[in-house]
Amino acid sequence: MTLAEILASLFPGGHAVTVADGLVSGEGPFAGGRLHVIGVDGDTPLGIEGALALAGRVLDAVRACDRSPILVAVDSDSQRMSRRDELLGLNEYLAHLAKALLLADRSGHPTVGLIYGHSAAGAFIATALATRVLAALPGANPSVMDLPSVARVTKLPLDTLTEMARSTPVFAPGLDNMVAAGAVHAVLDPGKSLAEQVGALIAGLADGDARDRLGAERGGRPVAAEIADRVAERARGA
Amino acid sequence: MAIDRDALSWYEASARQRVDALLDTGSFAEFLGPEERRMSPHLPLFDLPRAFDDGVVVGRGRLDGRPVLVAAQEGRFMGGAFGEVHGAKLVGLLRAAREIKPAAVLILFDTGGVRLQEANAGETAIAETMRAIAEVRADGVPVIGLIGGRAGAYGGGGLIAGTCSRLAVSEGGRISVSGPEVIETNKGAEEFDSRDRALVWRTMGGKHRRLTGGADAFCADSVSAFREAARALIGRAPAFDLATLEAEHARLRNRLEEFGDCRDATEVWARLGVNDPDAVPAMDARAFDETVAGVGGANHDAR
Amino acid sequence: MESLTFRHTTKKPLPGAKPQAITGVVASGNLEVLLERVLPPDACEVAIETPITGYGPVWEAVVADFVARAEPGGIRISINDGGARPDTVSLRLLQGARLMEG
Numbered sequence: 001m002t003l004a005e006i007l008a009s010l011f012p013g014g015h016a017v018t019v020a021d022g023l024v025s026g027e028g029p030f031a032g033g034r035l036h037v038i039g040v041d042g043d044t045p046l047g048i049e050g051a052l053a054l055a056g057r058v059l060d061a062v063r064a065c066d067r068s069p070i071l072v073a074v075d076s077d078s079q080r081m082s083r084r085d086e087l088l089g090l091n092e093y094l095a096h097l098a099k100a101l102l103l104a105d106r107s108g109h110p111t112v113g114l115i116y117g118h119s120a121a122g123a124f125i126a127t128a129l130a131t132r133v134l135a136a137l138p139g140a141n142p143s144v145m146d147l148p149s150v151a152r153v154t155k156l157p158l159d160t161l162t163e164m165a166r167s168t169p170v171f172a173p174g175l176d177n178m179v180a181a182g183a184v185h186a187v188l189d190p191g192k193s194l195a196e197q198v199g200a201l202i203a204g205l206a207d208g209d210a211r212d213r214l215g216a217e218r219g220g221r222p223v224a225a226e227i228a229d230r231v232a233e234r235a236r237g238a
Numbered sequence: 239m240a241i242d243r244d245a246l247s248w249y250e251a252s253a254r255q256r257v258d259a260l261l262d263t264g265s266f267a268e269f270l271g272p273e274e275r276r277m278s279p280h281l282p283l284f285d286l287p288r289a290f291d292d293g294v295v296v297g298r299g300r301l302d303g304r305p306v307l308v309a310a311q312e313g314r315f316m317g318g319a320f321g322e323v324h325g326a327k328l329v330g331l332l333r334a335a336r337e338i339k340p341a342a343v344l345i346l347f348d349t350g351g352v353r354l355q356e357a358n359a360g361e362t363a364i365a366e367t368m369r370a371i372a373e374v375r376a377d378g379v380p381v382i383g384l385i386g387g388r389a390g391a392y393g394g395g396g397l398i399a400g401t402c403s404r405l406a407v408s409e410g411g412r413i414s415v416s417g418p419e420v421i422e423t424n425k426g427a428e429e430f431d432s433r434d435r436a437l438v439w440r441t442m443g444g445k446h447r448r449l450t451g452g453a454d455a456f457c458a459d460s461v462s463a464f465r466e467a468a469r470a471l472i473g474r475a476p477a478f479d480l481a482t483l484e485a486e487h488a489r490l491r492n493r494l495e496e497f498g499d500c501r502d503a504t505e506v507w508a509r510l511g512v513n514d515p516d517a518v519p520a521m522d523a524r525a526f527d528e529t530v531a532g533v534g535g536a537n538h539d540a541r
Numbered sequence: 542m543e544s545l546t547f548r549h550t551t552k553k554p555l556p557g558a559k560p561q562a563i564t565g566v567v568a569s570g571n572l573e574v575l576l577e578r579v580l581p582p583d584a585c586e587v588a589i590e591t592p593i594t595g596y597g598p599v600w601e602a603v604v605a606d607f608v609a610r611a612e613p614g615g616i617r618i619s620i621n622d623g624g625a626r627p628d629t630v631s632l633r634l635l636q637g638a639r640l641m642e643g
Contacts, residue, residue, distance in 0.1 A: 063480065083429055085415075088493060089450060089490075095400025106373075125394055178358055223279055224322050224325065232333050286542075286592065
């Protein structure tokens with residue numbers, strides 16, 4: 001689905017969401033109130049200006065104190081890779097955006113990620129992965145790194161990696177593997193109303209971070225939940 | 239056997255040596271230690287050796303008699319990268335901190351980011367860690383990052399660092415998202431020559447981060463210096479609330495406005511008011527602290 | 542990866558009461574050695590995981606030499622090897638034994 005199609009399905013009565021320089025922001029009427037939308041469109045890399053602008057939108061929503069949900073729609077590249085971004089402290093800008101989303105969620109604004117295209121690495125962590133619940137549309141392609149790059153770094157033949165990727169969700173790029181890891185909670189049906197499906201996700205929000213448990217149930221992260229529980233148990237002195 | 243904290247180089251020390259020497263002597267107790275052999279279930283598929291602790295040491299101890307939880311990454315094992323077990327140990331520690339309410343959680347970063355052989359698990363664990371840090375901070379427990387290892391704090395490690403209440407760095411403690419090699423591979427050597435170590439140091443190193451407010455304390459490369467910094471920083475951790483993030487927003491916006499057209503760190507330092515920017519890399523910790531005191535903006539609660 | 546295990550009978554137990562120790566790091570040319578005081582006082586076992594295959598006889602000789610020198614009775618030793626040279630292995634084994642005595 002394109003962003004325009006997504007917005008039309010979310011806001012059948014129209015909306016005020018715009019895209020400029022690959023950055024998405026605005027809002028529309030939703031479930032008797034409104035839904036804030038921020039995001040990255042068009043496979044755009046996320047750099048310091050973009051992260052700051054999106055964080056500003058999120059903080060505006062928190063300041064408004066209306067407890068409206070915030071949707072983070074993502075079709076991005078990875079973080080912008082440049083000497084200037086790193087010189088100016090890209091890690092702080094990306095973390096700032098993630099913290100703004102985490103604060104919003106704590107302040108009563110349910111945060112929902114929606115990945116409908118690509119996203120990778122730091123851009124993925126600062127946007128979609130910083131929401132309380134992350135949904136995807138079929139065809140979405142989140143990754144940490146593509147297989148040819150993994151082949152370069154691990155010095156393994158691409159054929160071998162491609163073969164391994166079929167049976168080993170823990171390292172392979174792609175939506176199915178991110179679902180298996182528990183990072184993506186649900187895949188939505190593009191043939192049905194997104195307003196209803198997003199509304200249902202918000203209504204069903206659970207307390208706490210369910211991702212490691214989902215990863216265990218789905219087999220993409222077999223041990224993380226148990227390890228985290230075991231460490232917490234020891235820390236409590238049990 | 240007493241450890242000489244002054245003599246022990248943070249950069250050279252292992253994760254275990256750092257933890258033992260950083261905390262009050264003999265106070266450290268590890269959770270899921272090496273004897274439990276909770277190793278990566280995935281590395282054997284890649285025919286790679288495993289470590290008994292998956293490259294991170296977690297546990298409890300005392301700092302000046304006060305209870306702390308601590309996690310230390312081992313930068314020499316797989317570049318300190320986040321794998322499934324590695325990340326889950328940090329996540330579990332942070333979740334427990336919400337209940338236990340220690341005086342602080344100390345994270346001794348030494349990481350290149352996500353372990354590619356377990357990329358999806360590592361990436362998700364980084365997101366879980368950031369959420370957990372936000373929650374721990376909101377509950378009033380400071381999360382202090384100490385960065386001075388050979389792997390620095392790169393990739394998702396840089397984002398986690400940016401989520402902490404306070405950061406202490408040494409000169410060797412680089413903080414960044416894309417590493418020099420990654421930028422060079424993707425954008426070419428004209429964009430970033432990763433073999434130019436001086437360029438790497440002044441663009442991503444501890445001194446630049448400290449001068450521009452990206453870190454809150456600068457340490458000489460010794461365990462005692464990091465111990466002093468951790469003790470001082472615990473007492474002045476900013477809250478995790480709207481006021482803090484609004485202040486951070488203003489701080490980062492100002493940085494972009496003031497330095498957005500700079501090509502090199504030395505230009506940034508000159509504009510900050512550093513008299514002799516070219517002398518910064520060679521300054522010892524004391525001279526550097528005096529320089530920091532002479533410029534504005536390095537000390538703040540906007541994190 | 543190759544797994545190797547060597548069992549030895551020793552004349553005496555390793556002195557000290559420390560239940561376990563670990564030394565070294567799994568990195569290129571290095572290894573980690575975990576020592577646990579869990580065996581009968583006249584037994585020693587060394588289990589090795591190494592990514593470099595085909596060096597069984599070298600490991601066997603290095604371990605036999607260590608056992609003769611340290612008499613590590615009662616100790617189970619587990620090694621994660623990152624491709625260490627034999628002299629590094631010997632050094633780490635002796636370091637580990639000293640840690641258990643201390």
